[in-house]
Amino acid sequence: MLHTINKSPFSGDSFDTCIRFLQPGDPVLFIENGVYAVQQGNRFSEALAGVMKNNPVYALRPDLEARGISNLTEGVATVDYDGFVDLVEEHQVNSWL
Amino acid sequence: MENENVKKIMHVLRHAPHGTIYSYEGLEMILIMAAYEQDLSVVFIGDGVYAIKKNQDTAGIGIKGFAKTFMALDGYDVEKLYVDRVSLEERGLSENDLVVDVEVLDSAAIGALMNGQDVIIHH
Numbered sequence: 001m002l003h004t005i006n007k008s009p010f011s012g013d014s015f016d017t018c019i020r021f022l023q024p025g026d027p028v029l030f031i032e033n034g035v036y037a038v039q040q041g042n043r044f045s046e047a048l049a050g051v052m053k054n055n056p057v058y059a060l061r062p063d064l065e066a067r068g069i070s071n072l073t074e075g076v077a078t079v080d081y082d083g084f085v086d087l088v089e090e091h092q093v094n095s096w097l
Numbered sequence: 098m099e100n101e102n103v104k105k106i107m108h109v110l111r112h113a114p115h116g117t118i119y120s121y122e123g124l125e126m127i128l129i130m131a132a133y134e135q136d137l138s139v140v141f142i143g144d145g146v147y148a149i150k151k152n153q154d155t156a157g158i159g160i161k162g163f164a165k166t167f168m169a170l171d172g173y174d175v176e177k178l179y180v181d182r183v184s185l186e187e188r189g190l191s192e193n194d195l196v197v198d199v200e201v202l203d204s205a206a207i208g209a210l211m212n213g214q215d216v217i218i219h220h
Contacts, residue, residue, distance in 0.1 A: 001212045017111065017143055020183065021208040094211055097219045 110145035123220025
């Protein structure tokens with residue numbers, strides 16, 4: 001199951017809540033304001049590193065670029081819109097709005 | 098009988114009942130979808146648990162309360178109601194504080210249920 005998070009972790013609980021329900025191997029994709037979660041050295045970096053022990057983590061590149069985020073927490077992969085579509089094709093989507 | 102037209106659909110309620118429309122809209126959608134005889138389940142996570150808290154009296158804020166409408170779900174054969182244990186406990190609540198019978202599950206169990214769904218809709 002693909003989990004998508006589109007809210008900043010600083011303004012809502014989507015990030016903190018979502019990661020409690022992940023099953024091992026479930027990919028997580030940050031989009032829109034959700035991408036603020038993957039900025040290196042922020043308050044969520046440690047939790048994110050914990051997630052990446054069992055789950056692949058992606059962030060949508062155009063959303064990162066739009067927000068000037070270039071230093072990502074180590075291990076976070078970036079995808080473009082085609083990559084987003086690939087993930088959606090491969091997995092059921094759980095959109096943590 | 099196994100029917101391939103029946104989808105497993107999970108509704109996840111994550112917002113408090115008043116102040117935003119998410120919770121009420123979620124309940125409305127659940128009731129509408131119940132008419133289509135799908136395999137529905139409802140999960141209350143985070144502030145979503147407040148939607149089914151007992152003793153809500155909305156008369157003073159001038160809106161219609163809907164906590165008790167959750168009690169009607171049983172009549173629509175929506176019987177799979179789950180509550181996240183952490184969300185309940187961190188709010189100082191227990192099962193006895195809720196208006197409906199629910200199954201309280203830990204996050205791993207809810208996560209496993211999520212992975213078995215055809216569709217998940219967050220409210």
